[in-house]
Structures are given as C-alpha cells and as structure tokens.
Amino acid sequence: MDGTVLVADDDRTIRTVLTQALNRAGCRVHATSSLTTLMRWVAEGKGDTIITDVMMPDGNGLEMLPKIASDRPGLPVIVISAQNTIMTAIQAADAKAFDYLPKPFDLPDLMKRVAKALEQKKITYRANKKNDDDSNSETGLPLVGKSVPMQGVYRLVARLMNADLPVLVSGESGTGKSLIAKVLHSFSDRRNSPFFSISSTDLVELDGPAKILAKAKGGSLVIEEISDFSLETQARLVQMIDNPGEYSPRFIATIQGSMMDAVDNGMIRKDLFYRLGGATIELPSLRECVDDISILTDHFLNMFEKNGGPKRHLEKKAKDLFHGYSWPGNVRQLQNVVKRLCLTARELEISLSEVEQSLENQPEMEGSFVQGGTEKLSSDIERHLRRYFDLHGNILPPVGLYHRILRELEIPLIGVALEATGGNQAKCSDLLGINRNTLRKKINELDIKVSRRRKLM
Secondary structure, eight states: OOSEEEEEOSOHHHHHHHHHHHHHTTOEEEEESOHHHHHHHHHTTOOSEEEEESEETTEETGGGHHHHHHHSTTOOEEEEESOOOHHHHHHHHHTTOSEEEESSOOHHHHHHHHHHHHHHHHHHHHHHHHHHHHHHHHTSOOOOOOSHHHHHHHHHHHHHTTOSSOEEEEOOTTSOHHHHHHHHHHTSTTTTSOEEEEOGGGGSSTTHHHHHHHHHTTSEEEEOSGGGSOHHHHHHHHHHHHOOOSSOOEEEEEESSOHHHHHHTTSSOHHHHHHHTTEEEEOOOGGGOGGGHHHHHHHHHHHHHHTTOOOOEEOHHHHHHHHHOOOTTHHHHHHHHHHHHHHHOSSSEEOHHHHHHHHHTSOOOTTSSOOSSOSOHHHHHHHHHHHHHHHTTTSOOOSOHHHHHHHHHHHHHHHHHHHHTTTOHHHHHHHHTSOHHHHHHHHHHTTOOOOOOOOOO
16 A cells, blocks of 8 residues: 555554554555644645544544545545444544444454545545546646756745745746746645645735635745736745734745846845745746747647547748747747647648738837837838747748738838829829839739728818
8 A cells, every 4th residue: 555644543552553554555644633633734734634533622523524524525535433333433434434443343344444534545645636637638838848947936836835935937929927826836745735726816805814824825826927926926925925824825926027126126025035036937938949949839739639620730831930030929929829729820831821821910128129110111011020930940941032022011101092092193102202003003002992081282
C-alpha cells in the first residue's frame, strides 16, 4: 500500500497497533487522540485516508464527516466504533463514510479496507487530474516547451512546489502565469485543499479578506494581476497576509511585467512587495523560446484534431513564418491563431498566404508605435513595412511586393478622397493631382465604391 493514513482514536493501544501495521504495509501514518488535531490535518491537506473512532474526548467522529466531505471531497473515511449498534452503522452510512467496522475489529480485514480506500483515492485523483488536463488542453496553456528558458522554469517550479514561501509569478500577457500557479498547487502537499483565485473586486467590501480566507484555508490563494489592485485594496491584502488565521493559505501572486518597476512607479505598495517577494518565477516570452514554437503549434493542431476537427498541418514556408514571427501575445496568441487557421483553412495543408493574412490582422507589439499624430505618414508606412518583413523572419515575402504595397495605399487614398469630395470625380482628380481618366481607371481596377454623400468641398 502507498499513501498517508490519518488515525484518530483515544485508545493508545489501538493507535500503536494500527500505526505499526500500516507502517509495515508501506503507509505513512499520523496518529492522534484528538478530533481537533485530526480536523486540522484535514484542513492542511494531509492524508489520503482516515480511520477514526466515533466517541472521542473532544467530539463525535461521525458528526465531523460532513465537514470532512465538504473540505476534502473524495477523501475516504473508515469509521470504527465500540458502539456497535445498528444505529451507529446507519449513521455512518448516512454520513457517507467509506466503511464502518465495529470494535473489536479484525486487523487483516481492516487492512484490506484501508487498501481499498487508498486505491479509490488514487482513482479519484487520476480522474480529477484528467479533467484538469483536459481543461488545460482545451482552454488553458500547455506546459510542453523544451527550450532552455522553459527548462529553467520547470526546475524552479519543482524546487518551490512545497516551499513554505509566497511566490510571485511574472511575465507578459499570454505566457501562462495562471497555469504556473495551478501547477504549484496541484502537485504540492496542498493539492487536496482549496485552490482559490481573487481579483481586485473581491476586496472591495470590508469583510472581503475574511470571506477569502474562509474559502482558501490551508490551500493556495492566487492574487491575479496584482498591479490592477488599487493601493487601498493592496493595504487590505497586506493585512490579510499578516493575519491569515488558523489555516494560513499559500499566497501566489501574478503580475504582468516587472514587480520592481511597478513598485518604483508607485503602482505596488512596498510593504506588499516585501510580503510577496519570497520567491519569483519569471516566465519567458515566446520570442525567447523560439525552439518551442513548432512544438506548441503541433500541440494545438493535434488538440484541434482530437476535438473532432480534420488533421491539418502547416506548409514549410508557413512554418518558417510562424518561427520568425515575434508573437507579442505569446502562447495565448499562438493558440488562437492556430485555432482560427484550423477553422478557416481551405485545404488540410495551411498555406503561407493564409498564415500571412492571419498574422497581418494581429495587433502590434505594445510600444512599437509612437503615440500621437505628429509623425509624418512615411514614418508610419516604414514601420508597417518593417513589421511586414519581420513577419517573414529569415525568408523574403512573395514577389510582387511593390505593386501589392501601392495597391494597399491607393485604395484608402482614393476612397477617402472620393468620400471627402462627395463622389465628385472632377474635384477628386484635382485634389489628388491626377488625370480624370486615370482616376476612373483606378476606381474600376481597385473596385472602389464611390460615395455620393458630400463631406468636404
């Protein structure tokens, strides 16, 4: 047998016998004569199975079963009792005990029931894990990267898994900060305890911290995008961290960008930083993990197929374009682009032109354009062209670029000029400084709709 068994009985002899027998069978055992201690262990996430007496010095074991089921769904409880009446058995069944044995019990029989309870716990855990994995696969971000930066993240997460420290997870939007927080919880000793996320709105009310701690007791409390919290709510966070109550959760915070920059800019209180800066996990951008792009792309293509879609793949030049793109939205952007291409591609092989069109409609990297309208049009065009070339990485765009760019410029130029002159082609040709016949030719070639509504004359 493998697992941790919590034993609660006021009889020292029974505790000793059970501890020795379970240890010989390969189990880890925590034994107590106190129901209060047992419930504290349960709240802390300890134990895979419970063996408890009914009549304890500080309470009734049967009466605690609903609370155990509420705090730790799926945790098997075996009830043993010297009050071996039919009513005790019925009460144990009504309280949804995994099993019930009257005292004196047969030790080999009890050991078989413990083994059965531990096996059920494993099956429940595997089912829950599969549901979590399925959820991550469909709506979350996968941890499938093999690049050097991501391997560093994996090693750090492993070291911090059970460390009794608050953790700060930083990174650009779409890098998977919430997923890392979930991994820190799901594979830690707190995995059987609550996992609870909060946003700034959860702390608006004065009793917000108390409600939050009541839900997250002994588990993991994730503070999502902490820089979005007002300084007032940050002060409440500080108070909550300083006074977590009896069942202190583990605090995990996420932030987009640098925590130190946010502190320097006055967006994060220094006292909050000191409390949450116990350990930091900085997630790399996808631009820093170029080797993972093809792995992630294949993963999303496979997920589309598993969800009932056709088996699609990228043509070679389309893969190269994916590899050379900057991905300002990181893994989340890559996931959405692949999903859209899978839904809209005309053939099973997704073409370069389809990828080009999809990526050209994506937003720019934040900060890549200077704000304001004081620059010349040529500066905007130059930035657009540089981005267009960057999209193609180490390969050149398809031939005929000159005419494609001029066409893209002519369409809005002539369209806006016609709109401004109310569709009067004579005035429009004068405005543009071109021959009227040339204008008519361009209107037909570029399929420009002529508006008759007068705007500017």
